[in-house]
Amino acid sequence: MKTNIRQVACIALVALFIILGGILIGLKMYQWFLPESVTVESAMYDQLFRFTVSIAGMVFLLVEGTLLYVLIRFHRRPGETGDGVAIHGNTSLEIVWTLIPAIIVTVLSFYSYDVLKSVDVAYDSAASWFCGPLTPAKALAEPVSGGNLVIDVISRQFSWEFKYPQYNNVSSSEMHVPVDEFVLLRLTSEDVIHSFWVPQFRLKKDSLPGYVNEARFEAKNEGTYPVICAELCGLGHSEMRTALIVESKEKFDAWIQSLVSQTESAQTGDPVAQGRALFARLGCGACHTLSDVGTEGQLGPSLDGFGARAGGRIPGVSAEDYVKTSLRTPNAYIVAGFLDAMPSFADRLDDAELNALVQYLLQQ
Amino acid sequence: MAVDAATGVGIRARRASWLRYFSFSTDHKVIGVQYMAMSFVFLLLGIVLAMLIRAELAAPGVGVVNARLYNGIVTLHGTVMIFLWLIPALVGLANYIVPLMIGAEDMAFPRLNALSFWLFLVAGLLIVLGFVFGPAEAGWTAYAPLSTLGPAGQSFWIIGLIVNGFSSILGAINFVTTVVTMRAPGLTFWKLPLFVWSILAMTVLIFMGTPVLTAGLFMQLFDRSLGTVFFSPSGGGDPILWQHLFWFYSHPAVYIMVLPGMGALSEVIPVFARKPIFGYKMIAWSSIAISVLGLLVWAHHMFTTGVAPAILFPMMITSMIIAVPTGVKVFSWLATMWGGKLTLQTPLWFCIGFISNFLFAGMTGVMQASIPLDVHFQDTYFLVAHLHYALFGAGVFGAFAGIYYWFPKITGRMYNETFGRIHFVLVFIAFNITYMPMFWLGVNGMPRRVADYVPEFATANLIISISGFVLGFSFLIFLVNFFMSWAWGPKAPDNPWGALSLEWTLPSPPPQHNFAGRKIVVRYPYDFGTPAPGSGHQSSPPDGAGG
Numbered sequence: 001m002k003t004n005i006r007q008v009a010c011i012a013l014v015a016l017f018i019i020l021g022g023i024l025i026g027l028k029m030y031q032w033f034l035p036e037s038v039t040v041e042s043a044m045y046d047q048l049f050r051f052t053v054s055i056a057g058m059v060f061l062l063v064e065g066t067l068l069y070v071l072i073r074f075h076r077r078p079g080e081t082g083d084g085v086a087i088h089g090n091t092s093l094e095i096v097w098t099l100i101p102a103i104i105v106t107v108l109s110f111y112s113y114d115v116l117k118s119v120d121v122a123y124d125s126a127a128s129w130f131c132g133p134l135t136p137a138k139a140l141a142e143p144v145s146g147g148n149l150v151i152d153v154i155s156r157q158f159s160w161e162f163k164y165p166q167y168n169n170v171s172s173s174e175m176h177v178p179v180d181e182f183v184l185l186r187l188t189s190e191d192v193i194h195s196f197w198v199p200q201f202r203l204k205k206d207s208l209p210g211y212v213n214e215a216r217f218e219a220k221n222e223g224t225y226p227v228i229c230a231e232l233c234g235l236g237h238s239e240m241r242t243a244l245i246v247e248s249k250e251k252f253d254a255w256i257q258s259l260v261s262q263t264e265s266a267q268t269g270d271p272v273a274q275g276r277a278l279f280a281r282l283g284c285g286a287c288h289t290l291s292d293v294g295t296e297g298q299l300g301p302s303l304d305g306f307g308a309r310a311g312g313r314i315p316g317v318s319a320e321d322y323v324k325t326s327l328r329t330p331n332a333y334i335v336a337g338f339l340d341a342m343p344s345f346a347d348r349l350d351d352a353e354l355n356a357l358v359q360y361l362l363q364q
Numbered sequence: 365m366a367v368d369a370a371t372g373v374g375i376r377a378r379r380a381s382w383l384r385y386f387s388f389s390t391d392h393k394v395i396g397v398q399y400m401a402m403s404f405v406f407l408l409l410g411i412v413l414a415m416l417i418r419a420e421l422a423a424p425g426v427g428v429v430n431a432r433l434y435n436g437i438v439t440l441h442g443t444v445m446i447f448l449w450l451i452p453a454l455v456g457l458a459n460y461i462v463p464l465m466i467g468a469e470d471m472a473f474p475r476l477n478a479l480s481f482w483l484f485l486v487a488g489l490l491i492v493l494g495f496v497f498g499p500a501e502a503g504w505t506a507y508a509p510l511s512t513l514g515p516a517g518q519s520f521w522i523i524g525l526i527v528n529g530f531s532s533i534l535g536a537i538n539f540v541t542t543v544v545t546m547r548a549p550g551l552t553f554w555k556l557p558l559f560v561w562s563i564l565a566m567t568v569l570i571f572m573g574t575p576v577l578t579a580g581l582f583m584q585l586f587d588r589s590l591g592t593v594f595f596s597p598s599g600g601g602d603p604i605l606w607q608h609l610f611w612f613y614s615h616p617a618v619y620i621m622v623l624p625g626m627g628a629l630s631e632v633i634p635v636f637a638r639k640p641i642f643g644y645k646m647i648a649w650s651s652i653a654i655s656v657l658g659l660l661v662w663a664h665h666m667f668t669t670g671v672a673p674a675i676l677f678p679m680m681i682t683s684m685i686i687a688v689p690t691g692v693k694v695f696s697w698l699a700t701m702w703g704g705k706l707t708l709q710t711p712l713w714f715c716i717g718f719i720s721n722f723l724f725a726g727m728t729g730v731m732q733a734s735i736p737l738d739v740h741f742q743d744t745y746f747l748v749a750h751l752h753y754a755l756f757g758a759g760v761f762g763a764f765a766g767i768y769y770w771f772p773k774i775t776g777r778m779y780n781e782t783f784g785r786i787h788f789v790l791v792f793i794a795f796n797i798t799y800m801p802m803f804w805l806g807v808n809g810m811p812r813r814v815a816d817y818v819p820e821f822a823t824a825n826l827i828i829s830i831s832g833f834v835l836g837f838s839f840l841i842f843l844v845n846f847f848m849s850w851a852w853g854p855k856a857p858d859n860p861w862g863a864l865s866l867e868w869t870l871p872s873p874p875p876q877h878n879f880a881g882r883k884i885v886v887r888y889p890y891d892f893g894t895p896a897p898g899s900g901h902q903s904s905p906p907d908g909a910g911g
Contacts, residue, residue, distance in 0.1 A: 035808045045736055052737065056727040063723050066698050067716060074637070075706045084639035084704035086893030094643050097695040098688060105684035108734055112680065115736040122673050132672030137597070192510040193603055195668060195743055199809040202740040206669045208604070209509060210597020213670040226818075230668075230743035230811040232503045234510060235431040238814035299431065339432050 018061045025061075026054025038200040038225065038246065040218045041119040045202040048115050055104055121184075121214045133214040137188050140165075140212055146184075148216075151175065153187040155194035155207040157343045158236030158299070159283020160227055167256050170263045173283045175244045178252040179222050187213040191343055195231035198244055204230055219246040235341035236299045239286050271352075275360025278353055287342070292364060300342060301335045307362040323358045388482070390474035391876060392463050395481050397774065399456025400767075402481075404843070406448035406488055411836045413441035422829035424822055426815050434815040436499025436517070440492070443504045443521065446617065447528055448488045450759050454624040455535060457766050458563045460774055462539065464867035465557050467548025467884040469877050472541040480535040487528035494520025503813055505614070508595030508606040512587045522585045529578035536570035539563060548866070548879070550886040554648075557865045557889045558641065559766075561648040562627030565655035566620050572659055573613035573620075580609030604669055611662035619658040621755050622722075623651060625762015626693055629715045632769050633697050635863045636712040637704025640890040643696045650689035657686050667738045676735060683733035690726055694719060710784030711861075714765035717792045721757025725750060728803070746806025749799045757795060764791075764842070771849070772856030776873040779853060783845035787838060794835035798828055865889040 030050040037046050074084075117123045122133045144150045144165045152163040153175075163171040177183050187196055187207035196215070197204040200223075205215040229240035247255070266277040276293065279285070285295025289302040311319035314333055325332045327349070330342035349357065384394055385401065416437050420428040429437065463471055471477045494500060498515025511518055543564050547556070583594040584606065593599025595606045634641045641647065663671060663679040697719060706712060728750040732738045741747055764787075771779050801824045810817055817825065859868040864887060870878065 033804060033807060045740065048734065048736055049731075052731050052734065056731065059727060060723060063694060063698070064720060066702075067719060070698060070701045071706070071708075071716065074701060074704050075708050080705060082638070082705065083893045084637055086640055086891075086895050087642065087703065088640045088890075089643040089646070090699075093699070094646050094692070094696075098646075098692055101688045101691040102685070105681075105687055105730065108730065109681050109684055112734040112736055113677070116673075116677075119736060120673075122670070128673075130672055130674045132670055132674075134670040192513070193507055197743075197811065199740070199807070202736075204668045204739050204742055208597075208669070210603070211670065226809060228809060228811055231507070232435070232510065232813040234513075235435060235501070237435075238426070238431070238816040298426070339430060341431065 014065075018058050018065070021061045022056075022058030023054045025057030026050045026052075029053045029057075036200050036221070036223075037202070038198075038219050038221045038223065039203070040220060042200065042202040043220075044115050044118055048111060051111065052108060055108075121216055134208070134211045137210050137212055140186060140188060148182045148184050149177065150184045150186065151177070153185050153196055153207060154190060155187070155196070155229070155233075155240075156190040156283075156348075157192065157234045157341075158229070158240040159286040160196075160229075160240070160242045161281060161283060164256060164259075168260055168263065170256070170259045171281050172259060173280055173285070174242055175227060176252055176255050177219060177244070177246055178249045179219050179246050181249070182216060182218045185215045185217075187215065190348065192233050193231050194229045194233050194240070197228045197230040198225055199228070200225045206231060222246050222248065235339050236287055239297060239299055242283070242286075271356040271359040272363055273360075274353070274356035275358070278349070278357050279360060282345070282348070290364065299339070301338055303361060303364055306364040310362060319362055320358055323361050324354065327354060327357065388478060390470070390478050392471045392474065392477060393460050393774075393874065393876075395477050396456045396458075396460030398481050399452050399459055399484070401456075402485060402488065403449050403453035403456060406444050406492075407453070407839070409492065410441055410444040410449050411839055413437050413444065415833060415836050417441060418829040418832040420815055421817070421825050423826065424817055424819050429815075431815055432499070432501060435501035435503075435813070436495060438813050439500045439503050439506075439521070440495055441504075443491055443500075443525075446504065446621070446755070447525065448484075448491065450621050450755060450763065451532075451617070452484055453763055453767075454566075454621065454759075457628075457763065457770065458539065458559075458566075458624060459535075461766075461770055461867060462560055462563055463542060463546065464773075464870065464874060464878060465560050465865050466543060466546060466551055467866050467879055467886070468542060468546035469880055471538050472546055473538050476534050476538050480531045480538065483527055483531035483534070487524045487531060490520050490524035490527060494518075494524065505610060506584065506606075507610075508584060508587065508603050509597075511584060511606075512596060519585065519588055522581050522588070526578055526581045526585070529574045529581065532570050532574045533578075536567040536574070539567040540571065548884045548886055551866075554645065555886060555888055556648075557627075558630035558644070558647050558651075559624070559627035559865075562623045562630070562651045565651040566623040569616040569620050569623075569655050569658055573616040576609055577613030580606060583609070604666070604671060607666050607669065608662070611665045612659075615662045615665060616655075616658045618751075618754055619654050621759040622762065623654065625718060625759055625765065626651070628762050628766030628769065629697055629718055630693075631863070631865065632711045632715050632765050633700050634890045634892055635769075635861050636707045636709065636715075637701050637892075638707075638862075639700055639704040639893050641696070642699035642702075643692070644890060646692050647696050650692040653689040654686060657682055657689070661686065664733055664738070667735050668742050680733055680735050684730060687726060687730050687733075690722075694722065694726075709781060710779070710788055711765050711769040713785065713788040713792075714761050714768065717788065717795075718758050718761040718765060720792075721753050721761060721795065725753035725758055728753065741806060743812055744806030745802040745810045745812060748812050749802035749806065752799045752802075757799070761791075764788075769861070770867075771846075772860045773867055773870075773872050773874070775850045775853075776856050776871075777849050777853035778856050778860065779849040780845050783841060787841045787845065790838040790841065791835065794831050794838055797831040798835050801828055863889075864891055 030046060034046060037043055122128045140152055150165055152165060154161040161171050161173060162175040163169055187205055189207045189209045191209060194207045195204055196207055201217055203215060203217055205213050207213060223246055225244045227242045227244050229237060266274045280293055285293060285297050287297040287300040289296050289304060291304050310322045313322055328346040329344060331340045334340055385397055416429060420434055494517040497520060498517045500514060500518040500521035502511035502514050543560055586592040587594050587596060593601040595601050595603050597603060630641055630647055661679050661683040663675050664683040667676055732741050732750060768779060768784055805821055805824055810821055856872040858871055
């Protein structure tokens with residue numbers, strides 16, 4: 001009986017070590033491993049992460065510990081001969097190590113569902129449970145209902161555009177949102193699949209051509225965070241990033257009002273100002289350096305001093321035609337040393353806009 | 365047993381024995397070696413591509429290659445490593461070993477077997493040569509509509525994979541038929557070596573999944589060349605449809621690459637522990653469970669797409685449940701080693717490496733099965749780390765366990781044990797230093813498939829690149845050992861490890877018609893060990909054991 005008590009004590013000690021060690025691993029990883037948590041949703045994510053990593057930590061200690069112990073305890077000593085003991089199995093042990101993982105993944109599934117119900121729009125109603133949040137892209141034209149701030153996220157090779165339908169549909173290449181407010185995103189793409197990712201929000205949603213996808217968040221901390229394209233979208237994929245600025249309600253209101261008035265004055269003002277606004281809105285700076293708007297893109301040629309060069313680039317082609325053709329069919333003239341990475345803007349600009357952009361670029 | 369003079373092995377001219385590997389042979393052993401040899405050629409290409417990726421990523425900024433070349437290299441690296449290295453290497457190993465293990469003279473359809481190999485070779489050449497015509501640059505996942513827009517190499521890539529698909533489907537039919545119909549008399553399913561069970565599970569997956577991918581590839585080819593709009597929203601098509609078709613095959617592909625390694629572990633561990641496999645039937649059932657569940661999890665690659673929860677949520681549950689049968693395997697291997705007398709040679713070291721790495725793949729796999737957690741991990745370096753832990757840390761380590769274990773049988777020579785252990789130590793350490801930091805990179809904001817990244821990730825990426833170069837170099841140690849030992853290694857006895865499965869009853873290498881003219885004595889292949897105190901000696905697993 002004495003040995004039995006010792007064995008039980010030993011197993012209990014090892015089990016205690018594994019459980020406490022796993023929890024410690026979960027807590028430490030939670031602190032060291034994850035980036036800043038900014039939203040209500042990311043806080044829930046981090047709780048689930050901590051719980052899951054604690055369990056993973058226990059499994060890690062159990063398996064790697066057993067492996068190490070087996071290696072040390074049961075390796076063949078020099079000169080040792082003979083076989084191990086002929087044990088073919090142990091039914092109760094096998095049931096235990098089938099049931100325990102089954103229980104763990106069941107608990108994890110319930111917990112995941114609980115988090116999903118709070119963070120994912122698709123879990124709001126039975127209808128969206130069965131049909132999903134995707135709607136045809138034309139849904140963006142519908143008027144916005146409800147009081148929450150709605151932002152339309154338009155992605156294209158290789159930039160983001162954020163439209164504010166409740167504010168005259170003004171748009172920006174950086175996203176501004178007020179702190180402590182629910183924000184609903186409606187995402188779509190003009191060309192290939194992109195994915196909207198903000199690591200500090202633990203939020204990622206694909207932005208698909210032909211569809212509108214939905215996501216929501218409520219930011220708790222002010223700051224500037226990166227928006228990253230997570231889905232390979234072509235040659236400029238690495239450069240497809242922008243900034244998301246979480247700011248106080250007052251600052252946000254001031255920003256959006258100045259954007260609204262800027263947009264109005266650009267529409268009525270001279271084409272050059274309109275072209276400048278278009279350059280910023282379309283995110284041309286993701287690939288092109290242009291000091292006038294402060295962009296530093298490297299994938300395409302720099303546009304500083306472009307007006308002086310454009311006329312002489314192709315013999316017999318005027319500067320204006322050169323720019324127009326380059327915007328409509330970018331592959332027509334490729335500057336030596338650069339790739340045919342630029343998408344066509346023929347369908348994205350009306351004649352007045354195209355003209356404005358050309359006038360602006362020729363002044364650089 | 366001495367070399368059998370009657371079968372001509374001892375007296376066959378060595379020149380002729382080399383030349384037959386370059387011929388259209390229908391001998392499953394020759395085809396097996398052909399598969400493995402070609403897969404190693406493609407592996408070298410895959411390693412060079414990986415080194416180029418790591419050179420580009422060693423520092424922020426675009427420098428070593430331009431964006432087009434980078435995307436092309438990333439695409440080709442993934443395609444080569446999965447379709448032209450790991451799967452064919454494992455299929456080659458199985459091609460050589462499975463008929464021997466079940467006491468068959470050859471595969472059920474020897475000419476079909478040869479056709480599978482030569483189709484694979486054509487597929488490989490198409491995929492690699494396509495690079496010259498403007499590389500496929502949409503990643504190995506080839507998401508539409510990006511892939512529809514890509515340069516001409518994309519069409520070569522698609523046609524190559526279609527041809528490869530036919531090769532796989534024919535091979536899978538052959539394997540299933542062979543295992544079901546060609547077993548030696550008395551070799552029942554519950555006496556099959558677990559390697560054969562895992563190959564059966566693997567080939568069922570290939571057979572079920574590959575036709576769906578191949579159909580999808582045809583649709584993509586039509587979208588590119590005939591103007592159809594299956595995946596293009598502009599004409600009413602759906603880009604998400606491609607993801608369903610692609611992942612219906614490509615998630616099972618993970619198990620296709622890991623199951624044979626698991627089978628190899630179930631052979632190597634009992635032999636080197638001198639103990640019966642623990643829970644034989646549960647391990648066999650877990651292979652079948654992985655195979656069945658593996659077909660029902662594909663949408664877990666699509667958690668961020670906005671597909672309806674009615675599809676995603678059930679697939680999250682099935683993805684998590686896969687942890688149960690894989691856990692059964694890991695615990696059974698540990699229990700097999702427990703109380704054994706472990707001979708710590710290279711094949712067993714690779715098994716231990718497999719278990720250790722696979723643990724990380726499994727833990728992060730369960731994390732990524734959880735939809736809310738995966739939303740953050742999806743398409744980041746966390747995933748890159750996870751998939752390399754699964755495919756390299758488990759799949760390749762399992763392949764190496766099998767290759768070292770059966771090397772004496774296949775070549776008739778012993779490999780160099782010291783070199784084998786150096787190979788293991790180097791690859792195990794470099795592997796973990798290379799891929800572990802990627803978990804951190806992904807969670808903190810580095811997406812996959814980027815040629816450039818923010819400066820704060822510079823240190824981690826430099827460490828990964830340096831370790832990656834060591835990792836690439838470690839394969840050279842294996843190749844040197846492989847070629848030197850095959851040419852000059854000491855002659856291998858019939859059964860150098862004291863194993864009990866049928867292939868070890870034959871000379872090394874086995875004669876052309878395997879068991880022709882021999883009496884096959886079927887026995888339970890894990891009948892190791894001294895009887896447990898108080899129980900009679902058991903020649904097969906007791907019915908209760910894991911039944």
